[in-house]
Amino acid sequence: MIESSDLRMTRMPLSHGGGHIPALGxxxxxxxxxxxxxxxxxxxxxxxxxxxxxxxxxxxxEVGEALQAGLAAGGMAREDIxxxxxxxxxxxxxxxxxxxxxxxxxxxxxDYLDLxxxxxxxxxxxxxxxxxxDQNGNVIYDDGVTLLDTWKAMxxxxxxxxxxAIGLSDISLNGLVPIYESARIKPAVVQVESHPYLPxxxxxxxxxxxxxxxxxxxxxxxxxxxxxLEDPVITAIAARVGKTPAQVLLAWAVQRGTALLTTPRTxxxxxxxxxxxxLPEDALDEINRIQTRQxxxxxxxxxxxxxxxxxx
Ligand SMILES: NC(=O)c1ccc[n+]([C@@H]2O[C@H](COP(=O)([O-])OP(=O)(O)OC[C@H]3O[C@@H](n4cnc5c(N)ncnc54)[C@H](OP(=O)(O)O)[C@@H]3O)[C@@H](O)[C@H]2O)c1
Numbered sequence: 296m297i298e299s300s301d302l303r304m305t306r307m308p309l310s311h312g313g314g315h316i317p318a319l320g321x322x323x324x325x326x327x328x329x330x331x332x333x334x335x336x337x338x339x340x341x342x343x344x345x346x347x348x349x350x351x352x353x354x355x356x357e358v359g360e361a362l363q364a365g366l367a368a369g370g371m372a373r374e375d376i377x378x379x380x381x382x383x384x385x386x387x388x389x390x391x392x393x394x395x396x397x398x399x400x401x402x403x404x405x406d407y408l409d410l411x412x413x414x415x416x417x418x419x420x421x422x423x424x425x426x427x428x429d430q431n432g433n434v435i436y437d438d439g440v441t442l443l444d445t446w447k448a449m450x451x452x453x454x455x456x457x458x459x460a461i462g463l464s465d466i467s468l469n470g471l472v473p474i475y476e477s478a479r480i481k482p483a484v485v486q487v488e489s490h491p492y493l494p495x496x497x498x499x500x501x502x503x504x505x506x507x508x509x510x511x512x513x514x515x516x517x518x519x520x521x522x523x524l525e526d527p528v529i530t531a532i533a534a535r536v537g538k539t540p541a542q543v544l545l546a547w548a549v550q551r552g553t554a555l556l557t558t559p560r561t562x563x564x565x566x567x568x569x570x571x572x573x574l575p576e577d578a579l580d581e582i583n584r585i586q587t588r589q590x591x592x593x594x595x596x597x598x599x600x601x602x603x604x605x606x607x
Contacts, residue, residue, distance in 0.1 A: 303571060305318035305319070314377075316410065319342075319549065319571070320343070321556070325560065326607070334558070337559070348403065351600060362403070380399045382395050382411065385419045387442075387445045392449060414464050415594060418442075450479055462482045463485050468497055481506075486512060487509065487595065491583075508553075510556065511555045515557060517592065528581050
């Protein structure tokens with residue numbers, strides 16, 4: 296499945312003629328608008344060519360501005376980068392999918408997307424409020440639409456040449472299988488939290504068998520400490536191979552056959568996170584034997600984003 300022996304250049308093929316996704320991706324879940332712009336420019340300069348966005352992050356305009364300026368400054372073309380965004384839970388009704396898609400494209404200043412994802416399998420009350428709540432503070436869900444209804448609207452975006460690939464995010468294996476089986480255009484990518492404390496091995500095996508790319512978010516455990524960055528197995532390997540703990544975690548993710556999304560905010564960290572090289576087999580085995588289990592983001596259980604404060 297992996298195309299290059301240089302981990303930094305690894306690209307994986309997407310099903311349904313969806314082109315290739317660079318394994319090393321930059322995530323734009325950055326609350327501050329000015330930091331979004333500088334971090335996106337830094338990532339592009341460091342070598343990242345895969346950018347993960349979402350209407351829910353409320354910063355597609357800033358990402359679009361940074362990408363446009365960065366491409367021009369680096370003499371790069373739109374085709375040189377891979378851009379993903381995601382339809383939010385409040386836009387699951389089929390008639391809302393295409394307008395949401397067009398609005399994202401407009402904010403990102405793009406005329407096509409490489410990948411469009413259903414952000415979570417949970418439909419929320421349709422409307423402009425991203426976080427609809429009742430008087431008791433509970434999320435208002437929408438039981439008038441199924442995930443398959445939304446998926447069919449995603450398929451027509453591919454039919455019309457508006458995006459090259461479609462996929463799902465924050466979905467369990469049990470949620471993925473029925474969509475996979477019913478879909479006319481199979482999901483090309485599944486984006487979920489994954490790191491050595493949440494290896495998602497069963498989901499990864501299913502994805503590999505079906506030609507789906509597993510795209511790991513929070514590969515550094517979202518920077519949480521304690522967390523994988525401070526795990527003694529990771530720090531010992533880092534010392535042994537002369538790399539940083541972050542580089543060890545990112546290399547492991549690519550070598551086990553996932554793509555990943557990391558969010559370095561500074562130029563120094565962008566360079567560090569892009570500069571990965573292969574780990575020896577025994578190091579991979581040691582990481583695979585880590586027993587600690589921890590999920591840092593509960594979004595997969597409720598549809599409410601774990602890394603975005605409520606009400607934002
Ligand atoms: N589908 C979903 O529901 C979903 C959910 C969450 C995230 N995502 C996507 O996944 C992307 C990545 O997730 P993430 O932000 O959790 O990724 P991450 O890279 O695991 O975590 C980012 C955190 O790690 C720290 N960090 C980055 N590079 C580091 C390094 N070299 N050494 C030490 N610490 C480092 C950062 O600290 P500083 O801030 O101090 O630089 C930041 O706090 C998001 O931006 C978003 O695009 C998707």
